[in-house]
Amino acid sequence: MSDTKRTDEIQGEIIHEYDGIEEADNRLPNWWLATFYGAIVFAFVYWFALHEYDSVMTPTEAYAAELADQGEGDVASEADLLALADDASAVADGQEVFSTTCAACHGDAAQGVIGPNLTDEHWLHGGSATAIYASVRDGITADQALIEGSAGMPGWAGQLGEGRVRNAVAYILSIRNTNVEGGREPEGEVYAEGGDDAEAALGEAAPDDVDAEPAEEDAESAAAENLAPTGEDLAAVEETN
Amino acid sequence: MAKPKVQLPVVPSSSLKDDGSRNFVHPADVKGRFVKARYAFFAALIVVWAVAPWVKINGNPAVFLDVVNRRFYLFGLTFNAQDAWLLFFVFSGVGLSIIFITTILGRVWCGWACPQTVFMEGVFRRIERYVEGPRNARLRRNAGPWSFDKVWRKALKHLLFVVAALFVSHVLLSFFTSMPTLLQMMGDSPTEHPAAFGWMLAVSVVLYGNFAWFREQLCVIICPYGRLQSVMTDDDSLVVGYDAIRGEPRGKAKDPEAGDCVDCKRCVVVCPTGIDIRNGLQLDCIGCTACIDACDTVMDKLGRDRGLIRYDSLNGLEHKPKRLFRPRLLLYFAIIAAWAVGAFFAFSSNDPFEANLVRLRGAPYHLIEEGTVARNLFTLHLVNKSSAEETFTIEPVAAEGLSYRIGHEEVTLGSLDGQEISVYVDVDVATFSPGDRLQLQIRRLGDDPQEQVVDAALLGPRR
DSSP: OOOOOEEETTTEEEEEEETTEEEEOOOOOHHHHHHHHHHHHHHHHHIIIIIISOOSOOHHHHHHHHHHHHHHHHOOOHHHHHHHTTOHHHHHHHHHHIIIIIHHHHOTTSOOSSSOOSSSSEESSOOSHHHHHHHHHHOBOTTTOOSTTOOOBOOOHHHHOHHHHHHHHHHHHHTTTOOOTTOOOOOSEEOOTTOOHHHHHHHHSOGGGGGGSOHHHHHHHHHTTOSSOOHHHHHHHHHTO | OOOOSSOOOOOOOOSBOTTSOBOOOOOOOOOSHHHHHHHHHHHHHHHHHHHGGGOEETTEESEEEETTTTEEEETTEEEEGGGGGGHHHHHHHHHHHHHHHHHHHSSHHHHHTOHHHHHIIIIIHHHHHHHHOSHHHHHHHHHSOOOHHHHHHHHHHHHHHHHHHHHHHHHHHHHHHOHHHHHHHHHSOGGGSHHHHHHHHHHHHHHHHIIIIITHHIIIIIOHHHHTHHHHOOTTSOEEEEOHHHHOSOOOTTOTTSOSOOOOOHHHHTOTTOOOGGGOOOTTOOOOOHHHHHHHHHHHHHTOOSOSEEEEOHHHHTTOOOOSOOHHHHHHHHHHHHHHHHHHHHHHTOOSEEEEEEEOTTOOOEEETTTTEEEEEEEEEEEEOSSSOEEEEEEEOOOTTEEEEESOSEEEEOTTOEEEEEEEEEEETTTOOTTOEEEEEEEEOSSSOEEEEEEEEOOOOOO
């Protein structure tokens, strides 16, 4: 590095030179400096507006708020679903969804195979329209499952979409209490439409609150934690039917 | 880089002054073969760009990057988010082309095809020229008082700039919304499509600011490509340059001692980045060829040979032997050949449809029929990757001891639509052995049948 400074005709004063590579020190463009100082000012505005005085929502807060709005709009009401159960085309579509998606576990006539009988008046996770809707949409985790040895049921919202989930619920509502032949034995509590207050409250609740079921059932669900049961385990379960 | 043998008198010239303020460039008109060719090329590029969103190939837009739904239509090909890995070949292809082309042709991209140049010289500078007149008239009016003449010309120019910016931003937006959707949104109130309207407005403001004011600063200060010039070009790359040996020393046309350059400064006043090409190759030079045409015109008038400023390599400008093939080009050829082979296999492996068979989450198997049958639940995820609606059939490959139930044995899917289909298989426990697999044959019907077999492991009790 040479200490002797010289002035290049084009580049101006050369302040450094390394191995013949010269560095000049020209003034930055004024518009560039304006963006630089502007960014510093903006940083303070941003800091105070978002973090000191909370007058503007941070992206995280805005996202959470939007998510909350979405959630509210999506949830079907009891009345909506009951009205849908009277809509023949919705029920017909729901029946097709049922035969292709649900019948594997609940049986062709919803009499119950691995999953519970859907045509009796007993319900494991609530028999209100909104409770059935929540079960179909979000599923039942292995922890929540009340049938011994069961791994629960997956949530179907992702696969079927909101519309077909509702139609499936409409179909299930249309066959409630038909008590088909050869059904799986009754499980869970009796649900009477518009009757038992406790049941109605349960119906409004999310599946997380289903723990409010009898203690005996809780013990069973604890036993169901084994996600990959052996054949013997399952055979034992099935033989009890 | 070897220094020219001739010592150049240096005239500092740039779009920036020493105090950091703008030396706003007002290029003079220039006529010549390169200018003519460039305007024709700009017009062709703009037409292709503006027409592309209207063209449909196989019923889909020729260019439609539906970012919101992650569906991408490019010249008859269709891609979804799962194809994002192909972008590796797109980006590496662009990178390799830049290196390869720059090595041979220098910054031909900047001068002929870069959107900044195409719209600046082909649209905005034209508007300015027609409304405000030639360089000297513009300079005189700018320096003068705010007369009625100055006000209406400036107002009209900026109005036309806004219209042009709106046009460019709308066509640009249609690449992401498709033209029918854009036209429909344009008919609606802006409040119905706040996001699209916001984008349109933001893009328009940026374009207007860029072309009305920022201009060559983008090329000179912001664009990284110009800064790579010194590493990508060598002494044999094509550049726009001044033949100092022929031109120096500068002098009067009648002076027998002087070189061919008469120091008329036409090359400086026509330069859109405000530089003096006679100072040698510099990163501010976008290779626009305006100075070539300007100098050729002067040489024609003087009866001297054209090409005092010309397209040539640095070696050529020093009257040294020129060469096209050099070791680095062979290396680039080898790399590009490897890229082409990889890209060919990557793009030809782009299946006409996607089929994934996965076990239902959290459900290994269930024993039914008093333990004699193990029921396995699966979901088949089928996506039609082609550009047209297609019908698919799903059929199990028969195997002993298995019985099947398939949610839909035939599905019709629109382009890039997908469906999840429940599949369950009853396995006869008596014949089951671990390692047995379920195989499904998926066929695409129609004129161009395609098939694919997907499989998944079956589970059952060990005996």
